[in-house]
Amino acid sequence: MSFDSNAFLIIFTGALIAISCGFLGVFMMLRKMSMTGDAISHAVLPGIVIGYFVSGSQRSLEVIIGAGLLGILATLMIDWLRKKARVQLDASIGITFTLLFAIGIILVNILAYKVDLDQECVLYGEIAYLPIDSWITQSGLNLGPRITWLAGLNFVFVSGFIYLLFKELVLTSFDENFSAVMGLPSKGINLALMSIVSYTTVSSFESVGAILVVALLVVPPATAFLWTKRLIPLLRLTAIMGVLIALFGYYLAYWIDSSIAGMMVTVAGFFFLVSAFIHSKKPSWLSGTSASTQPLELE
Amino acid sequence: MEDFVYFFTFQDPSIAWVVLGITLLGVGSAYVGTFSFLDKKALLGDAISHAVLPGICMGFVLAGEKNPVYIVTGAFLSGALATFMSSWLKRNTKLSEDTIIATILSVFFGFGIVLLTALQKSGNPEVAGLNSFIFGNAIGISESDLLLYGGLAMVIILVLTLALKEFRLMVFDPEFGQAIGFPMKAITFLFNVLMILAVVIGIQAIGVVLMAALLITPGAAARFWTDRLNPLLILAAMFSVVSGILGTYVSFVIPQMPTGPWVVVFLSAFALISFLVSPKSGIVFRFFARKRYLEKTHREHLLKALYKAKESKKPGLTIEEIYGLYPFHKRETLQSISSLQKLGFTTKDQPIIKLTSKGISEAMRVVRLHRLWELYLNESMNIAPDHVHDSAEQLEHLITPELEALLEQRLNYPSVDPHQETIPRENNELR
Numbered sequence: 001m002s003f004d005s006n007a008f009l010i011i012f013t014g015a016l017i018a019i020s021c022g023f024l025g026v027f028m029m030l031r032k033m034s035m036t037g038d039a040i041s042h043a044v045l046p047g048i049v050i051g052y053f054v055s056g057s058q059r060s061l062e063v064i065i066g067a068g069l070l071g072i073l074a075t076l077m078i079d080w081l082r083k084k085a086r087v088q089l090d091a092s093i094g095i096t097f098t099l100l101f102a103i104g105i106i107l108v109n110i111l112a113y114k115v116d117l118d119q120e121c122v123l124y125g126e127i128a129y130l131p132i133d134s135w136i137t138q139s140g141l142n143l144g145p146r147i148t149w150l151a152g153l154n155f156v157f158v159s160g161f162i163y164l165l166f167k168e169l170v171l172t173s174f175d176e177n178f179s180a181v182m183g184l185p186s187k188g189i190n191l192a193l194m195s196i197v198s199y200t201t202v203s204s205f206e207s208v209g210a211i212l213v214v215a216l217l218v219v220p221p222a223t224a225f226l227w228t229k230r231l232i233p234l235l236r237l238t239a240i241m242g243v244l245i246a247l248f249g250y251y252l253a254y255w256i257d258s259s260i261a262g263m264m265v266t267v268a269g270f271f272f273l274v275s276a277f278i279h280s281k282k283p284s285w286l287s288g289t290s291a292s293t294q295p296l297e298l299e
Numbered sequence: 300m301e302d303f304v305y306f307f308t309f310q311d312p313s314i315a316w317v318v319l320g321i322t323l324l325g326v327g328s329a330y331v332g333t334f335s336f337l338d339k340k341a342l343l344g345d346a347i348s349h350a351v352l353p354g355i356c357m358g359f360v361l362a363g364e365k366n367p368v369y370i371v372t373g374a375f376l377s378g379a380l381a382t383f384m385s386s387w388l389k390r391n392t393k394l395s396e397d398t399i400i401a402t403i404l405s406v407f408f409g410f411g412i413v414l415l416t417a418l419q420k421s422g423n424p425e426v427a428g429l430n431s432f433i434f435g436n437a438i439g440i441s442e443s444d445l446l447l448y449g450g451l452a453m454v455i456i457l458v459l460t461l462a463l464k465e466f467r468l469m470v471f472d473p474e475f476g477q478a479i480g481f482p483m484k485a486i487t488f489l490f491n492v493l494m495i496l497a498v499v500i501g502i503q504a505i506g507v508v509l510m511a512a513l514l515i516t517p518g519a520a521a522r523f524w525t526d527r528l529n530p531l532l533i534l535a536a537m538f539s540v541v542s543g544i545l546g547t548y549v550s551f552v553i554p555q556m557p558t559g560p561w562v563v564v565f566l567s568a569f570a571l572i573s574f575l576v577s578p579k580s581g582i583v584f585r586f587f588a589r590k591r592y593l594e595k596t597h598r599e600h601l602l603k604a605l606y607k608a609k610e611s612k613k614p615g616l617t618i619e620e621i622y623g624l625y626p627f628h629k630r631e632t633l634q635s636i637s638s639l640q641k642l643g644f645t646t647k648d649q650p651i652i653k654l655t656s657k658g659i660s661e662a663m664r665v666v667r668l669h670r671l672w673e674l675y676l677n678e679s680m681n682i683a684p685d686h687v688h689d690s691a692e693q694l695e696h697l698i699t700p701e702l703e704a705l706l707e708q709r710l711n712y713p714s715v716d717p718h719q720e721t722i723p724r725e726n727n728e729l730r
Contacts, residue, residue, distance in 0.1 A: 034401040035342055042508075084582055085574040090341040091519040098512035099567035102560035105434060109556055212412070215405030222398050259416035265409025272402060280391035 007254075009145055011246045014264060016151040017204045018242030020158040021216035024197050026234055027162075029221045030173040031190075035090070036078065037217040039097035040194065041201045043074035045104025048202060053111050064202050071198020072191060074100055147207050154203040161196050165189065170231065208261040215265040219272050220245070226275040241271060302552050314551070317437055320445045320452075321547050324500055325513070325539035327452035330459045331497040332514030333521065333535045334490065337470045341519075342397070343385065345511035346404040348498045350381030352411025352507050355432050356418060365428045367444045371451070371499055378495035381407055408507075435506030435559030437547045448500045455493050455500070466490060467528060504543075506559040512566055513539060520570035523577035542566040596696050597628075598635045599665045602644065605654050606662035606723070615653035663723040669695040670716035670723075671706045677717040678710065684717035 028037045044067040051066030074096055081092035162169065171179040172186040179186050201213050208216065224237035249264030256263075306314060335344055351374035358373025359365065381403050388399045418426050431439055440448070459466065465486045468476035477483045494514075501510040517535035525531050546562030575582050604624055608616050618636070625632050636652065639645045644658030654662055669691045676687040698706070716722055 029395075029398050032395055032397055034395075035397045038401050038404065081574070086580065087519055087574070088336075088339060088341075090339060091336055091515050094341050094345055094511055094515035095519060095567060095570055098509050098516070098563050102509055102512070102563035102567070105557065105560040106564065109560075209412075212405065212409055214401060215409050218398060218401040218405055222394055222402050225394065225398075226392060253413070256413075256417055257420050258413045262409045262412035262416060265406060266413050269402075269406030269410065272406065276388060276392055280388075 007250060009148055010260065011250050013145070013148045013151045013207060014246030014250065014260070015243045016155045017208060018216050018220065018246055018264065019239045020155045020200055021204065021213060022220040022238035022242045023158055023162055023235060024193070024200060025217040025221040026238055027169055027173055027193060028197070028217060029225065034218050035093050036075065037197055038214045039078065039093045040071045040074050040197050041213045041217070042097040043100035044070045044198055044201050045101055046070055046107055048205065049104055049107040049111065064199065067202035068195055068198045070100065071201065072195055075191065075194040150203045151207070154200055158196060158200060169193070208264070212261045212265050215268060219265070219268040223268070223272045223275045226279045241268070245271070306548050306551055316442055316445050317440055317547060318544055320440060320449050321437055321504060321543035322540050323449045323452035324504055325543040326536040327455040328497045328501055328513045329517040329535040329539040330532055331455060331493050333518035333532055334466055334470055335494055336515060336518035341515045342400050343382070344494060344498065344514035346385060346400045347378045347381055347495055348507050348510035349404045350407035351378045351498060351502060352408055353377050353414055355429065355502065356411060356414035359418065359429060364425050367447050371447060374499045374502060375495055377407065378498055382491050382495060432502050433506050433508055434557035435504050435509070436550070437504040437558040438551055440503055444503060448503060451496055451500045455496055458493060504558055505562055506557065509559040509563050512563040516566045516570050520573040523573040523580050538566060538569045542569060594635065597631055598639055599696055601635050601639060602658065602662040603665055603669070605645065605652065606659070606666050609654065615648065615651040617650045618652065621652065660725070665695055667723050668698045668703060670720060671703065671710065672698065674710055674713055674716045675706055687717060
């Protein structure tokens, strides 16, 4: 149990990723699209593999472009299945992401000799190796861990996106018809949100893994939503929770020697459960024989 | 090719066993999945399939080895906990259903990853086998595994077949079931148990991440071919069995390939083909049906225009006059003119297009329906005469002879419409 520069870097990076995901997750939740986030984070896998194969490197622009395209493709495919083929929404999400993810896994296996990308890395990520993987410029200057820079860049993008489009995002989330009447391109904003979710998924997949991005997209906003209904406190609580789960997640994982990303999610799940217990409807026997909270209405 | 013959003649008893297992698994999961699809609970299956991972690891820890009984029990219990928690959260918090499902799914899976990583670092050599639960490896199933998974699949199929009526009620009309005295809560509970079991039996062959597809996709694909429950179940089971066997074959031929992804790819291919080409609800069929309908309406509008020309004592219309009626639709108009001629409704007299006597009857029918409907709207629905044209313009193509007879009767065989135009009948002076 120590606090050195490695621990700080890992916690800092974890918190950055958790906050970026959480901010986007708040808007996904308000649009009742949590499962779409799940679908996107599965569906970017083939894009990542193809991008990797084309460029030969895990850190290239092609990977990000491939993943971004696949994320948008997944959104469009869900939409197409629902509107054109008239499949119900839950089934279209399920079909889309299982198909794209399966294709991704097959590609990983076919290209196993050419692409240094294993299933485990894609699924769970390994944030623990982050301090070893430094970004060194050609003149030999060590600028610190590459993934931290990526997470920071992503954080700047996400915050900038939300800051610039805050009004539009809020309006399209709460009242799509009204925003259409106002002349806002609600479909375009939706696609922009999906693209930035895909981008976040890619830039986080190395550290926390594609599947666990879902947890960071969904669980902190859901927990915050149990405490407040107002948007600004919702974002603030989500951010605080992002920092807390990174902190506790790191030390607990260190303690039992396990996956840091998995532990972050477990901690988030624990927070969620406690909040759910506090804010759930209480069973009737807890209130005893005290006066009924809903007085009888007399006509 | 040699591989193909070797595989599909089942010379190797272990292949025969695996195929039998995949068949049972496919039928069981497709049955349960179709019901959950119809019940709009498809994503719950996804949540359960991710949520069994911690249970698998716990079962492994308790048994100390890859003992299928422990693992299946562990998986079942953690799936049950996830199902219970999602319904508890739905009843007791204000969160929406998709948020709850995504939360349960990711938290359980994250916790499973924690356990799995901790196990992998413990250095037990047996742990390597646990990875096959994530993406599935049907070829790796041993005979004792098969007895367990196949047996459970048999139980699922048997229970669903015996209690088909009860589950049908649960999906289509639970209130009615309650009213006639069925214990709907117990039936829903039993169904949830079956759903968890269906996920559990698939984890070895398909893997936890993609098991959801085996529950969702067969039902969704089969739904395009039939509206009746029994054919739906049989078709869904067929899709899933065929994809299961094909997937197993691929992972038999290419040894390092996991089975799950290939099964899912074949299943999705069936589904996409169904979406495109199935009669009645397929996209291709709907596209052509719409095109045919648009052509028919355009033809009938043209007939009407020719009839109106006849009413104003003109012999017919020139092609230029017809083009003028439908600006920017030259191609469609040309097509309608030639198909009307082929049907024998019009003749071409140098530049002028005229109605034949068969054409007059057909045009009269359309105009009659148009004017009858205008009159009906005006008299019975109290809509002003200048507001009735647009509705009639659409309904004239749809009114059936039965409806026409009813309208005539209701309006007492009228002679003029709200615009004082004659409603044409067969003994009309224009003939």
